[in-house]
Amino acid sequence: xxxxxxxxxxxxxxxxxxxxxxxxxxxxxxxxxxxxxxxxxxxxxxxxxxxxxxxxxxxxxxxxxxxxxxxxxxxxxxxxxxxxxxxxxxxxxxxxxxxxxxxxxxxxxxxxxxxxxxxxxxxxxxxxxxxxxxxxxxxxxxxxxxxxxxxxxxxxxxxxxxxxxxxxxxxxxxxxxxxxxxxxxxxxxxxxxxxxxxxxxxxxxxxxxxxxxxxxxxxxxxxxxxxxxxxxxxxxxxxxxxxxxxxxxxxxxxxxxxxxxxxxxxxxxxxxxxxxxxxxxxxxxxxxxxxxxxxxxxxxxxxxxxxxxxxxxxxxxxxxxxxxxxxxxxxxxxxxxxxxxxxxxxxxxxxxxxxxxxxxxxxxxxxxxxxxxxxxxxxxxxxxxxxxxxxxxxxxxxxxxxxxxxxxxxxxxxxxxxxxxxxxx
Numbered sequence: 114x115x116x117x118x119x120x121x122x123x124x125x126x127x128x129x130x131x132x133x134x135x136x137x138x139x140x141x142x143x144x145x146x147x148x149x150x151x152x153x154x155x156x157x158x159x160x161x162x163x164x165x166x167x168x169x170x171x172x173x174x175x176x177x178x179x180x181x182x183x184x185x186x187x188x189x190x191x192x193x194x195x196x197x198x199x200x201x202x203x204x205x206x207x208x209x210x211x212x213x214x215x216x217x218x219x220x221x222x223x224x225x226x227x228x229x230x231x232x233x234x235x236x237x238x239x240x241x242x243x244x245x246x247x248x249x250x251x252x253x254x255x256x257x258x259x260x261x262x263x264x265x266x267x268x269x270x271x272x273x274x275x276x277x278x279x280x281x282x283x284x285x286x287x288x289x290x291x292x293x294x295x296x297x298x299x300x301x302x303x304x305x306x307x308x309x310x311x312x313x314x315x316x317x318x319x320x321x322x323x324x325x326x327x328x329x330x331x332x333x334x335x336x337x338x339x340x341x342x343x344x345x346x347x348x349x350x351x352x353x354x355x356x357x358x359x360x361x362x363x364x365x366x367x368x369x370x371x372x373x374x375x376x377x378x379x380x381x382x383x384x385x386x387x388x389x390x391x392x393x394x395x396x397x398x399x400x401x402x403x404x405x406x407x408x409x410x411x412x413x414x415x416x417x418x419x420x421x422x423x424x425x426x427x428x429x430x431x432x433x434x435x436x437x438x439x440x441x442x443x444x445x446x447x448x449x450x451x452x453x454x455x456x457x458x459x460x461x462x463x464x465x466x467x468x469x470x471x472x473x474x475x476x477x478x479x480x481x482x483x484x485x486x487x488x489x490x491x492x493x494x495x496x497x498x499x500x501x502x503x504x505x506x507x508x509x510x511x512x513x514x515x516x517x518x519x520x521x522x523x524x525x526x527x528x529x530x531x532x533x534x535x536x537x538x
Contacts, residue, residue: 130530131241132157134166135255136248137227139173142422144365145270145449146248147173152343154179156523165242167234169227184230186223189216219295225302228254235261244530246314251303259309264533266312271320271446271467272327273300276370279443283369283403304328312533314526316340316447317468336529339471340447341519346425347456349510350433358496359391361435361459363450367399372441372464374407378485381411383492390416395431397421432457437495437502440469443482448472452517455509460502462491472517476508 134154141147154164155176165180166173170188175181187199187209196216204210208226215222232254235245239261247255247267259265277297284290307313307328313335315321321335360380364373373394383390397419398404408417420431432438438454444467445451451472454461461477463469470479478495480487495502 129162130243130527131163132165132530133242133245134164134248135168135231135245135250136166136173137169137223137250137252138171139166139168140171141174142171145447147171148343148449149268149270149340150248151175152341152519153523153526156341156519157526160520160523160527162527167231169223169230182234184227184234186226186230187212187216189213190223219292221296221299224250224252224299225254228252228257230254232257235263243534246526246530249303251306252299253302253306255306256309262537264530264537265310266314266529266533267307267310268314268316269307269320269324269328270316271444272324273297273303274327275323275444275467279370310334311536312336312529314338314529317471319468319471320446323467336525336532338522338525338529339517340449340452341522342449342452342456342513342517343519344456344514346428347432347453348429349458350429353430353433355436356391356434357436358387358389359393359434359436360492361393361395361431361438361454362441363395363438363453364441365396367402367404370443372443372466372482373404375483375485376439376441376488377404377407377411377413377417379489379492380416381413382485382489384413384416386493387496392417393431393435394419395423395428428453429457432459435459437462437492439488439492440464440473441482441488442466442469445469445472451477452513456513456517458506458510460495460505461509462488462495464488473509474512476512477505 134150136146136150139147139150141151150166150173154166157164158178166175167182167184169184169186172183189196199213208229212222212226228250235258242263245258245263245265249269251267280293281290284293308330315324315335315337316339318337321337325332362376364371380390380392408414432454438459438461440451440463442464446468448469451461451463451469455476461473463473463477463479464482465479466482473479478491480491
């Protein structure tokens with residue numbers, strides 16, 4: 114698709130905005146940021162706005178009508194060619210050299226190097242957009258884009274300092290702790306850049322509070338816009354019998370913040386009372402990693418099934434066969450897995466980590482994070498009370514359809530965009 118060449122000007126209330134979404138990596142398989150870009154861009158387009166996405170690799174999957182501009186990089190984290198050695202020709206570029214040196218020394222340069230490349234892109238297209246929306250890149254190139262005269266907002270999904278703290282705590286030797294600190298060394302840059310944003314979108318009140326505190330940003334700059342749940346993928350399926358004693362969890366298995374360790378410990382304890390307990394993990398553990406070892410040590414290999422990556426259309430089927438879903442996270446800035454399970458009419462047990470209580474509300478059972486015993490008690494309670502499972506399933510479904518749609522999210526994003534545009538006069 115060709116670029117739309119339009120000058121920014123004051124818009125009437127009904128006139129479409131020309132919106133540019135920025136994301137340093139955009140594929141949904143990479144996590145929540147890719148899901149956010151895919152569904153927000155679609156919803157903004159559906160309510161009548163013009164949307165472009167500028168992304169680094171791996172690139173997003175976008176709907177028809179949304180234009181993608183690819184910003185190539187060395188792509189050193191591509192799993193099909195992990196940590197490849199760039200050619201000398203590639204390293205003649207100062208940005209490529211910076212990227213390679215940072216990765217080689219244990220850093221994570223993608224936000225910074227993407228932002229510099231994106232700035233060059235915008236210099237060639239000055240004035241084409243009414244609003245630029247940064248998806249948690251928060252790097253110095255974003256400030257240069259602002260200096261070109263673009264009204265700019267940023268989304269921060271949750272304070273990434275929480276990830277750093279959890280991984281440092283989980284590291285069992287000093288050199289691993291140093292390695293974690295080096296990886297997260299970009300956080301200082303993100304704090305500095307975010308403080309210079311006049312409008313910051315975040316996905317929950319808990320994230321707003323924690324980002325404000327961790328990044329030292331005045332609370333008045335934040336606008337809370339909850340994520341939506343894609344009900345084209347996550348919806349109830351009729352005619353499928355639920356398995357007895359079958360628990361499901363969507364999890365980045367070896368990420369300490371996701372708390373899978375505590376759910377596995379709960380399953381190990383439940384197994385002594387119920388030999389037919391089953392846990393399906395939508396995800397894949399790292400080979401030889403902490404989770405794979407823990408499953409073996411707990412003696413529950415025959416009770417735990419890891420699906421690996423699955424197709425979108427398979428999610429609803431997995432949920433339809435489950436007795437319940439569990440979200441064991443230590444912290445979530447929003448908690449899409451809880452909303453997705455509720456959209457499938459599956460009763461949910463969730464921790465109170467981060468913003469999960471805002472998503473689940475009174476439509477699920479909430480337990481303290483990092484507590485295997487409380488997870489076990491909640492699971493056993495629901496296994497023994499089928500009527501309560503049915504009640505929570507209905508209540509969760511209603512909650513998602515009333516509160517967490519991408520159309521509502523898009524409309525609220527546009528309100529924030531117009532605030533930022535008005536700030537620029």
